[in-house]
Amino acid sequence: MSTRGATVLFDAPGPRGIVRNRIIGLGGALLVLALLAGLTYGLRVQLVGAKWSPFLRSDTWVSYLVPGIINTLEAAAISVVTASLLGLALALGRMSFNALVSWLCTVVIEFFRAVPVLMMMLFVYFLTIFAPFISRLFPGPMVELKPLVAVVAGLTFYNSAVIAELLRSGVNSLPRGQTEAGLGIGLNIGQTRRLILLPQAITAMLPALVSQLVVIVKDSALGYIISYPELLRSSQTLASRWSNSIAAFIIAAVLFIIINYSLTRLAGYLEGRSRSRQAGRPVQLEALNMEDHAHNEVPLKE
Amino acid sequence: MQGLVDLLTQYNVFSAFWMTIRLTLVSALGALVIGTIIAIMRVSPVPSLRAFGAGYVNIIRNTPLTLIITFCVLGLYLFMNLHLLPDSVDPKAQLFTWAVVGLSVYHATFVAEGIRSGINTVPQGQAEAARAIGLTFGQSLAQVVLPQALRAAITPLGNTFIALTKNTTVVSAAGVAEASYLMKNMIEFSPQFLYAIFFLMALGFVILTLPAGLFFSWASTKWQVQR
Numbered sequence: 001m002s003t004r005g006a007t008v009l010f011d012a013p014g015p016r017g018i019v020r021n022r023i024i025g026l027g028g029a030l031l032v033l034a035l036l037a038g039l040t041y042g043l044r045v046q047l048v049g050a051k052w053s054p055f056l057r058s059d060t061w062v063s064y065l066v067p068g069i070i071n072t073l074e075a076a077a078i079s080v081v082t083a084s085l086l087g088l089a090l091a092l093g094r095m096s097f098n099a100l101v102s103w104l105c106t107v108v109i110e111f112f113r114a115v116p117v118l119m120m121m122l123f124v125y126f127l128t129i130f131a132p133f134i135s136r137l138f139p140g141p142m143v144e145l146k147p148l149v150a151v152v153a154g155l156t157f158y159n160s161a162v163i164a165e166l167l168r169s170g171v172n173s174l175p176r177g178q179t180e181a182g183l184g185i186g187l188n189i190g191q192t193r194r195l196i197l198l199p200q201a202i203t204a205m206l207p208a209l210v211s212q213l214v215v216i217v218k219d220s221a222l223g224y225i226i227s228y229p230e231l232l233r234s235s236q237t238l239a240s241r242w243s244n245s246i247a248a249f250i251i252a253a254v255l256f257i258i259i260n261y262s263l264t265r266l267a268g269y270l271e272g273r274s275r276s277r278q279a280g281r282p283v284q285l286e287a288l289n290m291e292d293h294a295h296n297e298v299p300l301k302e
Numbered sequence: 303m304q305g306l307v308d309l310l311t312q313y314n315v316f317s318a319f320w321m322t323i324r325l326t327l328v329s330a331l332g333a334l335v336i337g338t339i340i341a342i343m344r345v346s347p348v349p350s351l352r353a354f355g356a357g358y359v360n361i362i363r364n365t366p367l368t369l370i371i372t373f374c375v376l377g378l379y380l381f382m383n384l385h386l387l388p389d390s391v392d393p394k395a396q397l398f399t400w401a402v403v404g405l406s407v408y409h410a411t412f413v414a415e416g417i418r419s420g421i422n423t424v425p426q427g428q429a430e431a432a433r434a435i436g437l438t439f440g441q442s443l444a445q446v447v448l449p450q451a452l453r454a455a456i457t458p459l460g461n462t463f464i465a466l467t468k469n470t471t472v473v474s475a476a477g478v479a480e481a482s483y484l485m486k487n488m489i490e491f492s493p494q495f496l497y498a499i500f501f502l503m504a505l506g507f508v509i510l511t512l513p514a515g516l517f518f519s520w521a522s523t524k525w526q527v528q529r
Contacts, residue, residue, distance in 0.1 A: 008426055008429045008430055008433070009345060009347070009429050009433070009439050009442060009443060009447070010347040010439040013347060017347070020348075021347065021348045021349060021350070024348045024350060024351065025348065025349065025350030025351075028350050028351065028354060029350065032354070039382075042378075042381075042382035042384070043377060043381055043382060045381075046377075046381055110508075110512075111504070111508065113511075114468075114504075114507055114508040114511045114512065115468075115504045115507050115508070116468035116469070116471040116482060116507060117468070118471040118472060118474070118482050119471060119481075119482050119485060119500070119503060119504060119507070122482060122485060122486055122489070123496075123500040123504075126489045126490075126493065126496055126500075127496065129493075130489075130493035130496050131496065214364065217366075218364070218365075218366040218367070219366070220366075221366030221367075221368040221369060222366075222368055222472065224368050224372075224475065225368070225474065225475050232366065232368060232369055232372075245376060245377075245381075246376075246377050246381065249369070249372070249373055249376075249377065252369065253365050253369055253373075256364065256365055256366055256369065257361060257364045257365055260363075260364035260365075261360065261364050264360075264364065
């Protein structure tokens with residue numbers, strides 16, 4: 001049953017229904033407006049013109065917000081590359097015929113999925129500070145890279161586990177005949193996987209990978225806690241200069257929503273495209289027993 | 303080794319994890335209630351409610367949880383001085399309630415999407431049949447569609463629950479003394495036990511999330527709607 005055609009649950013409204021719907025709509029709108037008004041009133045000291053005027057200055061954007069966005073996107077971009085590579089390795093390992101390798105990769109994947117991203121970030125951050133052999137890797141001005149490394153590591157560990165499972169389910173979702181055909185033309189099972197199955201699985205998981213990018217961008221905000229100057233942290237630095245926390249907050253939220261909503265739309269677009277091309281069914285996060293399962297607006301069953 | 307034992311007696315790891323568990327359970331309840339309401343709004347006959355549900359999901363889901371939690375605590379609690387509990391209750395409990403609100407509001411979007419995906423699994427004919435025997439929208443939703451949708455949504459709801467358990471660590475941004483907050487303090491003051499502390503706390507989360515995962519996969523097969 002598709003929610004888009006939800007009219008099966010109710011009739012097209014008649015004149016009375018339309019009036020009732022309008023009344024409910026009006027009441028709801030008034031309620032939302034009242035809440036917003038209450039919020040605005042409560043925060044009125046924080047929302048006066050003077051708190052917003054810093055955002056009209058170019059140096060606010062040049063020295064705080066734009067670097068914040070760049071740092072957020074930088075951490076997300078590096079993480080998605082490293083997570084894909086590690087995820088590919090873990091997926092291959094988990095599907096390996098060597099029982100030990102397969103078991104080891106399963107344990108690693110399950111561990112990465114169970115431990116909160118923030119804890120892994122904190123751990124790596126403290127490693128770069130307290131573990132001598134690692135902190136030696138950051139001499140002189142490189143010290144500033146420590147929070148970035150910690151953010152990227154935390155995001156990579158968790159998301160590589162997600163991507164590994166995506167790849168595995170992508171391979172599993174391919175028709176059986178593919179493997180049989182590969183074996184039939186004389187490839188061994190490893191070659192079949194590498195040359196026939198994986199490339200299709202990667203195409204099929206592209207939309208899911210882009211949706212996962214949204215999770216990565218959002219989770220990069222955890223860098224706030226280890227003072228990585230991402231968007232949230234830089235907007236708070238800015239706020240401590242102008243003491244306009246709430247205004248800075250709202251601007252940061254709007255920027256995050258714009259970035260993530262465009263990524264969601266991109267994923268939906270890719271999904272539609274891969275569906276029409278029929279090159280392997282798109283892998284859906286929902287099928288995967290994963291968190292943050294529903295990032296696209298796509299109905300699960302047609 | 304002695305040092306580690308001293309450390310564990312000095313810091314109360316159990317109360318930190320107890321805080322994590324309490325945050326998880328209360329927020330899960332809140333998220334389930336808000337999420338169900340949003341999911342019903344999204345399939346309701348009233349266009350404005352559908353629009354509100356869609357807007358809520360799209361906006362909240364694309365906002366980082368860190369931002370939502372800090373906004374609740376900084377904006378609503380500290381600036382607006384809004385108290386959810388009577389003023390006489392101590393600030394720690396007040397902070398806890400706002401952390402729960404932030405977690406519930408955020409995870410409600412995932413609950414709503416999970417239930418909506420559950421609604422998608424109910425065959426269209428069932429809703430038609432419900433309508434045919436004269437049930438209203440509310441009746442067919444409450445008695446025919448939702449019970450099946452909830453059973454089909456156990457897996458996504460379970461995933462949301464596990465994600466919620468892990469995401470409670472984010473409230474350390476607001477200074478609630480849960481597991482990751484304690485871990486940060488412990489490592490800062492005893493960096494020589496860095497590895498031991500991390501693996502201890504990580505193990506705590508494995509112990510919390512593994513049984514939950516097993517339970518939800520068991521439950522989803524047990525309560526699966528046979529078609």
